[in-house]
Amino acid sequence: HHVDPARDPRSAMALRSPRALACALLCLPASIAWHGSGVRPRLPSTSLASAPLALRPALHTRAAPARLAAAAAVPEPEPQRSGWRARLPPANELRKIVPLAIMFFCILFNYTILRDTKDVLVVTAPGSSAEAIPFLKTWVNLPGAVAFTVLYSALANRMAPQALFYTVLSTFLAFFGAFGWLIYPLVSAGLLHPVAFASKLAAALPAGFAAPIAVCQNWTYSLFYLLANMWGSVVVSLLFWGFANEVTTVSEAKKYYPLFGMFANVALVFSGQFVRYVSKLHTSLPAGVDGWGVALKLLMSAVVASGGVIMAAFRYLNVAVLKEADGSDGAPSPSGKLAPKKKKKPSMSIGESARHLASSAYIRSLATLVICYGMAINLVEVTWKSKLKQAFPDPSAYSAFMGSFSSATGVATLAMMLFGRFVFRKWGWGTAAMITPAVLLGTGVAFFALCLTGNTFAPLLSTVGLTPLMLAVFVGAAQNIVSKAAKYSLFDPCKEMAYIPLDAEEKTKGKAAVDVIGGAPRQSGGGP
Numbered sequence: 001h002h003v004d005p006a007r008d009p010r011s012a013m014a015l016r017s018p019r020a021l022a023c024a025l026l027c028l029p030a031s032i033a034w035h036g037s038g039v040r041p042r043l044p045s046t047s048l049a050s051a052p053l054a055l056r057p058a059l060h061t062r063a064a065p066a067r068l069a070a071a072a073a074v075p076e077p078e079p080q081r082s083g084w085r086a087r088l089p090p091a092n093e094l095r096k097i098v099p100l101a102i103m104f105f106c107i108l109f110n111y112t113i114l115r116d117t118k119d120v121l122v123v124t125a126p127g128s129s130a131e132a133i134p135f136l137k138t139w140v141n142l143p144g145a146v147a148f149t150v151l152y153s154a155l156a157n158r159m160a161p162q163a164l165f166y167t168v169l170s171t172f173l174a175f176f177g178a179f180g181w182l183i184y185p186l187v188s189a190g191l192l193h194p195v196a197f198a199s200k201l202a203a204a205l206p207a208g209f210a211a212p213i214a215v216c217q218n219w220t221y222s223l224f225y226l227l228a229n230m231w232g233s234v235v236v237s238l239l240f241w242g243f244a245n246e247v248t249t250v251s252e253a254k255k256y257y258p259l260f261g262m263f264a265n266v267a268l269v270f271s272g273q274f275v276r277y278v279s280k281l282h283t284s285l286p287a288g289v290d291g292w293g294v295a296l297k298l299l300m301s302a303v304v305a306s307g308g309v310i311m312a313a314f315r316y317l318n319v320a321v322l323k324e325a326d327g328s329d330g331a332p333s334p335s336g337k338l339a340p341k342k343k344k345k346p347s348m349s350i351g352e353s354a355r356h357l358a359s360s361a362y363i364r365s366l367a368t369l370v371i372c373y374g375m376a377i378n379l380v381e382v383t384w385k386s387k388l389k390q391a392f393p394d395p396s397a398y399s400a401f402m403g404s405f406s407s408a409t410g411v412a413t414l415a416m417m418l419f420g421r422f423v424f425r426k427w428g429w430g431t432a433a434m435i436t437p438a439v440l441l442g443t444g445v446a447f448f449a450l451c452l453t454g455n456t457f458a459p460l461l462s463t464v465g466l467t468p469l470m471l472a473v474f475v476g477a478a479q480n481i482v483s484k485a486a487k488y489s490l491f492d493p494c495k496e497m498a499y500i501p502l503d504a505e506e507k508t509k510g511k512a513a514v515d516v517i518g519g520a521p522r523q524s525g526g527g528p
Contacts, residue, residue, distance in 0.1 A: 095321050097256050099313040100244055101263040106306040106313075107236055108264040112271035113299050114176070114228035116402040121221045123389075123398075127198060128214035128221075135211040136225055144226045148234065161246075162318055165239055166311065172235065173307040175227055180300025183220050188293060193217055241496045242511050243314070247322060250500050254424055257493040262417050265488065268410025274302065276403030279396050363510045366498055370514055373491065376437070377483065380444045383451065384476030391473045409481050416489040429494055436483070436491040443479040450475050 122132055155164055186192050198217035202210065215222045248256070278295040285291050358364075392398040423432045451472055458468055499511055 093252065093256075096247060096317065097252075097259075099317045099321070100247075100256075101260055103240060103310050103313045104260045105263040105267045106310045107240055109267035109271045109306050110303045111232055111236060112268050112406045113275060113303055114231050116272075116275045116399060116406060117296070117299055118225045118228040119402075120399050122218070122225055125214065125218040125221050126193075126195070127202070127210075127217050129210075132211045132214045136215055136222060137229070139212070140215065140222055140226050141229050144230065145233065148230065152234075152238070161243075162314075165243065165314060168239060169235065169307060169311065172227060172231060173304050175223075176300050177304040179220070179224055180297045184293060184296055187220055188290060192220055238511055241492075241499070245496060245499045247317070248500075250497070253493075253497050253500060257496060259417060259421060260493075262414060265410040265413040265417065268413065269407045270410075272403045272406030272408075272410060274403075275299070275406065276400050279399040279403060360510070362498075362502070363514065366495065366510075367514045369495060373436070373440075373487070376440045376444070377487075380440070380447055380476070380479060380483070384447070384473070384480060387451075387469060387472045387476060391469055405477055405481070408477075409484050412481050413485040413488045416485040420489040420493070423490065424493075429497060432490045433494040436486040439486040440483050443482055447472075447476055447479045 119133065122128055122136065152164075152168070155167070159167065183192065194217060198213050201213050201216075205213070244257075244260070245253075278298050281291060281295055281298075283291075285294060388398070388401070392401050420432065423435065455468055457471075461468060461471055502510060
């Protein structure tokens with residue numbers, strides 16, 4: 001018999017008795033636990049019809065609110081996908097992964113153009129030669145990397161992450177656009193470069209000062225070389241991977257990091273062919289037209305346009321995807337992961353950051369990985385580039401060969417990406433991280449063995465129309481293609497996964513120190 005205390009005064013008085021209060025207090029914890037568990041009893045569909053008539057009103061008044069509450073609390077299950085759609089990632093993951101892949105595509109497109117252009121500018125500049133490149137990389141790139149790291153750490157303390165991304169990227173794009181359309185035409189007109197002063201220095205100083213004099217004389221080309229080298233460390237490693245590590249989970253990284261390079265290495269194929277096409281435009285231009293100036297305008301315009309796409313994809317991710325998944329009120333995000341409110345951590349000063357990073361064994365290990373890779377790739381790549389310069393002394397021929405080399409690297413890396421995804425799933429991070437050093441060791445030994453014993457096979461090579469020099473060029477190109485494919489598909493994803501467990505301070509400043517300063521020894525020898 002259902003009794004309502006509000007209507008029955010006797011029941012209200014009974015609840016005021018000490019025994020009733022004791023029972024109520026004993027039952028209160030169990031009631032709270034039962035309600036907090038989210039478990040609700042399910043009444044059978046026939047309970048109301050089969051109940052006695054006296055209990056039907058009570059069952060009706062209790063069952064209806066319970067069913068309504070259960071319907072409101074339990075979300076409707078997502079419809080099951082079948083066929084080829086079941087193999088696709090969930091829609092909420094696609095909204096995040098596709099813009100990241102587009103960003104990586106455009107960043108690598110620019111990286112290939114800048115990498116293939118910077119050597120041509122420096123080597124073919126008036127009063128310069130290939131001997132200026134080691135001086136540039138040692139005395140310009142390394143100090144520039146240190147200065148940028150200090151500046152970036154200071155900006156990271158004062159600016160929001162989005163504003164920092166836009167500021168750094170727009171600075172690069174503004175310089176490259178101005179170089180193609182303003183700086184290079186002024187240099188061609190005889191302005192900006194102190195040619196007369198450099199000639200006086202060359203006459204007064206010993207011949208050993210030729211490289212630093214050339215760097216100072218062609219200071220705009222030296223600045224282009226510095227920023228083009230820093231694009232790989234800053235925009236690829238620091239901006240893109242730093243942002244990707246912030247917005248992806250470890251499980252998503254294992255699934256999608258090896259595939260980010262799929263679109264990126266399609267970009268290597270397209271950008272390599274684009275560089276090759278532009279390098280041959282001078283043959284179809286009228287007499288008197290600076291073919292390299294026209295090609296440079298096209299190349300830098302492509303860099304700026306691709307940078308605009310990067311900014312648009314970054315904006316879309318922050319406005320349309322991440323804000324929706326923020327869960328600032330503690331609600332579940334679309335990915336199903338609860339997004340709690342983030343506690344703001346006080347920023348460290350530059351000195352405190354340096355001491356903190358130096359005391360971190362984790363950061364030191366990551367820096368060791370990056371520096372040792374750079375030293376290993378330098379031993380092979382510097383020797384190969386010297387052979388390449390001997391085989392292709394003409395800048396246009398050199399640039400065209402590098403375009404074909406970049407396209408071949410993209411194709412090889414696409415195949416390696418598929419293998420990399422299998423390696424991550426089958427054997428995990430440790431095995432994937434060991435493949436790149438093993439590839440460098442094996443191919444490097446083969447290349448140096450050929451360089452040391454190449455003349456021994458000269459009579460045999462002449463029968464197939466090859467020289468020891470061209471064979472060394474082709475074997476070195478194959479070594480670089482395989483090692484870069486292993487780096488892009490395995491080494492880089494492994495390195496970036498290692499940043500994910502770090503806190504925001506270590507991710508931002510530790511990544512800047514490891515990738516920018518730690519990458520300078522790699523770039524000082526021409527590494528990727």
